[in-house]
Amino acid sequence: MIVANRKPFAEIKEMLQGYHKVLNVGCGTCVSVCLTGGEKEVAVLNIELEMARRLDDDPIDIYAHTIERQCDREYLAELDSLIENEKFDALLSMACGVGIQFLAERYPHIPTFPAVDTSGLAVNQAVGWYEERCRSCSQCVLGFTGGICPITMCAKGLLNGPCGGTNKGSCEISNEQPCAWFRIYDRLSGQSRLDAIKKINVTRGWKDQAPRNLIQPGYKKPEKMAK
């Protein structure tokens, strides 16, 4: 899933300076699972904002609404009438970067602000602990790395590791960080597949250096959005 972390309160408050009627939109999917931007977190942030602005003698009228998925037009449509009727002067989103952009795009006349910092594609390792596992590089190498991603988990994104900095199984950056390539070696060795990394992995072209679109075979962009 996509994980995000709430921005520091001071930063959110600063962004909303000068706005008095705001809708805070949560998302019920990934950011909700990682305890950052679901219904509960929206409510908590709103209370904090109301209190802080009241103390500043600059009250804010802040609404809450959490939809199932902010990255999906169908669910976003739910907000149309509320936004039409209430005339908000700003929107705050607690969805991931994708959701925030989709919200901003649907209501382009209203300033939209992010309340979270989106940090990656992660697994839920334990309650409250999310570990990044994929940088969506568009060229998956997991096939020869024993199912462990070096692009994400190796601090240098090496394709021919482990480097000389490996420290008893930890990465050179910290004793807390396992060396991805040490783990790759271990797993492949257990599968008697070390040959997979004994050969040189040649330089690859990075496929994530320009905006990416995915259009499945048999589909195309609708005419009116194609431009």
Add this chain to the structure above:
Amino acid sequence: MSTETNSKSESNLEKVLKSGQFAFTGELGPPRGTDAEEVREKSKFLKGHVDSVNITDNQTAVVRMSSWAASLIAIQEGLEPNYQMVCRDRNRLAMQADILGGSALGIRNMLCLSGDHQQFGDHPDAKGVFDIDSIQLIAMVKQMRDEGKFLSGNDIHQPPKMFIGAASNPFAEPYEWRVHRLAKKIEAGADFIQTQCIYNMDRFREFIRVANEEGLTEQVYILAGVTPMKSVGMARYMKTKVPGMDVPDEIIDRLKGVEKNKVADEGIKIACEQIEEFKEMKGVHGVHLMAIEWEHKVPEIAEQAKVLPRPVFD
């Protein structure tokens, strides 16, 4: 050796190694400013005492005068630089451009490294580039030199001449992997290897034994890395703080065992004993002396290690 068939890099280091003599290389860290004099000063101690001198590239991820610029100053001082290049700070365009420029201005050796992670340095928030890794860098330089082609496959008008170096750390786990990694670097095109500073001789002997067995030491020149300990504190720091460094307690005990003002001498003595052993060790073709911020000691160490005079070629 692979290098005998494919390259005339015009490198002095290459000539020394090909002539079958025991090579001795040094190291020079560029200044943290624009003072060319500092490079010239350090060069004086190295000149005539080493076959080639590694010029470090933003070592430990701390910004310094660029390694090619300091390499050129070293050339002016009559030294032969071994231009270090890390993958951390440059993408493939910048790397190839610097390789061309370096070669055009007389740089004949390169050491291809991944580079310490930026988190260690003075700009920990920098974006690490790592467009290609050290093994891919070796292969790229080889392709540029031997095929006269850029990584893209386009032709180079007047390809660079380089004697290609790579690093090896026999002390990083998994140990069994280290020889495979050495083999990969050779396959990629390394002509010579400079190892991590060696303190654990047992482990190094074992590494070389396996490398000999696999025939690798016949395909590449190996220079054993030596760094004399200046103090007990330094030894402790290397043991606990530097990733991939293996400092056995015997070394620390030996340094602790002498009078305070004799510790540095003892460090040099240990280094010279190691060098004596390397001279006799099958599969080791030279020593790379990393006397970090101790350049002025190089003449004394070279003397004591009996590696003088250095060979001269016309």
